[in-house]
Amino acid sequence: MTQQAALRHPASLFYLDKPFDLAPELGMRPTYAQVADLVEDIAARLYASGVRPGDVVGVYKSHNADLLFLACAVARIGAVPAMLAPFLEWETVVTMMDRLRPAHFVTDLTKIGESGEHGERLRALVPSTMLVRGRAAGLTALEDAATDQRPPYHEIPGDDPALITHTSGTTGVPKMVAAARRGTQLPINMQARMARWLRFDETYAMCISFVHSRTFAALATALELGIGIAALTDADVDNVRKIFLECKPGGVEAHPNMYTHWEELADDPDGPLENVRVFMSTFDAIHPRSIRVMLGASKRRWPIYLQSYGQTETGPVTMRLYTRRNIRRADGRCVGHPFPGMTKARIRPRPGIDDGTRHGFIEATSTGLGITYVGQQELYDERRDGTWWNLQDIGYRSRWGCLHLLDREFDQTPELDSLLSAEDTVLDRLAALTEAVFVTLPGGVQPVVCTRRDEPLDREAWAAAVATLPKVANPVHIAWKHMPHTATWKVKRNVLAAGLADGTIPVLDTVRPLT
Numbered sequence: 001m002t003q004q005a006a007l008r009h010p011a012s013l014f015y016l017d018k019p020f021d022l023a024p025e026l027g028m029r030p031t032y033a034q035v036a037d038l039v040e041d042i043a044a045r046l047y048a049s050g051v052r053p054g055d056v057v058g059v060y061k062s063h064n065a066d067l068l069f070l071a072c073a074v075a076r077i078g079a080v081p082a083m084l085a086p087f088l089e090w091e092t093v094v095t096m097m098d099r100l101r102p103a104h105f106v107t108d109l110t111k112i113g114e115s116g117e118h119g120e121r122l123r124a125l126v127p128s129t130m131l132v133r134g135r136a137a138g139l140t141a142l143e144d145a146a147t148d149q150r151p152p153y154h155e156i157p158g159d160d161p162a163l164i165t166h167t168s169g170t171t172g173v174p175k176m177v178a179a180a181r182r183g184t185q186l187p188i189n190m191q192a193r194m195a196r197w198l199r200f201d202e203t204y205a206m207c208i209s210f211v212h213s214r215t216f217a218a219l220a221t222a223l224e225l226g227i228g229i230a231a232l233t234d235a236d237v238d239n240v241r242k243i244f245l246e247c248k249p250g251g252v253e254a255h256p257n258m259y260t261h262w263e264e265l266a267d268d269p270d271g272p273l274e275n276v277r278v279f280m281s282t283f284d285a286i287h288p289r290s291i292r293v294m295l296g297a298s299k300r301r302w303p304i305y306l307q308s309y310g311q312t313e314t315g316p317v318t319m320r321l322y323t324r325r326n327i328r329r330a331d332g333r334c335v336g337h338p339f340p341g342m343t344k345a346r347i348r349p350r351p352g353i354d355d356g357t358r359h360g361f362i363e364a365t366s367t368g369l370g371i372t373y374v375g376q377q378e379l380y381d382e383r384r385d386g387t388w389w390n391l392q393d394i395g396y397r398s399r400w401g402c403l404h405l406l407d408r409e410f411d412q413t414p415e416l417d418s419l420l421s422a423e424d425t426v427l428d429r430l431a432a433l434t435e436a437v438f439v440t441l442p443g444g445v446q447p448v449v450c451t452r453r454d455e456p457l458d459r460e461a462w463a464a465a466v467a468t469l470p471k472v473a474n475p476v477h478i479a480w481k482h483m484p485h486t487a488t489w490k491v492k493r494n495v496l497a498a499g500l501a502d503g504t505i506p507v508l509d510t511v512r513p514l515t
Helices: 002-008 032-048 066-077 090-100 109-115 117-125 181-198 213-225 237-247 256-267 288-297 377-383 419-429 459-465 493-502
Strands: 014-016 056-059 080-083 104-107 128-131 161-166 176-180 204-207 229-231 251-254 278-281 304-311 315-322 334-338 343-348 360-366 388-397 403-408 433-441 444-451
Touching: 002 032, 002 213, 014 237, 032 066, 056 066, 056 090, 066 080, 066 161, 066 213, 090 109, 090 117, 090 176, 109 117, 161 181, 161 213, 176 181, 181 213, 181 315, 204 213, 204 237, 213 229, 213 315, 229 237, 237 256, 251 256, 256 278, 256 288, 256 433, 278 288, 288 304, 288 419, 304 334, 315 343, 315 360, 334 343, 343 388, 377 388, 403 419, 419 433, 419 444, 419 459, 433 493, 444 493
Parallel strands: 014 229, 056 080, 056 104, 080 161, 104 128, 204 229, 204 251, 251 278, 278 304
Antiparallel strands: 161 176, 304 315, 315 334, 334 403, 343 360, 360 388, 388 403, 433 444
């Protein structure tokens, strides 16, 4: 796809906030043509180093947008890239590679330097380990590989694995999800259809995990359109402001929790968000407050916010479109309707539970459904019922057919009907909060909050915000940097609860967690 995009739009730009580790000489504004040449060059080096069609290649390198194009180079050969988030710990990476058993593993000197004893365990599992840049004893250096032989193009059958990504890992070691070529095309088709409907031809800015399947669909669509692509590695407000003021994006996609942190950009007199016509998010439900703030910051006549709900295993399942008008009465638990002809959703009653509601397990069927959990087929089979997939979320369908998400199965508690709804309530009422998470500790439900730039928490304002909720404990205030989260900024609730219980997560005030 990079080659085709370069032929049609060679001068279109990528806006980077960090040079590619693979090719720092390209600077911060490489063109489509330069990136296409980079993909060809890396593909040739991988091919010369022994990567062949059908090989599985584990990729685990430092956080950078070039992860996208390293995956493209692997796929260019006809091999299957297995993408691992840079923020995973080495112990987790080795466990995942034990399940995957790839033919090759690509990393960098920084990651090797952090590996310790895990590096030796990895080399016992993987026949070939390669460094994208630099040299180390016993490892293949791609920069020394020949580039004179370009690999032939290899056609991948529609039902064969084309990409392996992993789940967020909010409840343990992430699962490796293999997607067939046919499945990877689903989100691309969806977004391309939406882009044509919107007649979108402006710069698109993404600040999302570079190893997630969603990101590859977004990249493919943007390349097809030939638009400028801002690929941000750093979600810090000041960094985002700088890039947005330069490229003036018409479309922005980020993780839901990032938008909450970016709300202060709405008040920036220079207007970094004023040209945005389309905001997008997936991966998780977003707080209505953030949608209101983003739409309010745009100076476009009819800005929209597109929220998609799904999982790594399914791809996008439902979508909801917000405008300045309908967000005023929006229910933050509503995640929209399935995509006609592509996805379906249903509610399955929970075995042995009859609470007098329509609540149950959310199940979905999708042409983008992953074909297996690599190395964990039994677990995959448990989640799948014919063509239906159990998302392990609790929700219900409204009378209008839209899907409502209440909680993850593992987060349900009798004290509150929906932890997520309670979190939406306090975030709506307290603009100073950038996160509110309700976790279950031995002593009951514990609210945990973060404030903008870690400013002190207004306790009186908190008391007023929770006045209509069932009685909850006093909130524990922590710094965002200590909030355990995944590469997609989902909070690891079980890790947070454990860290509060054993005191390993520091608090910013004198209120102690429930015990």
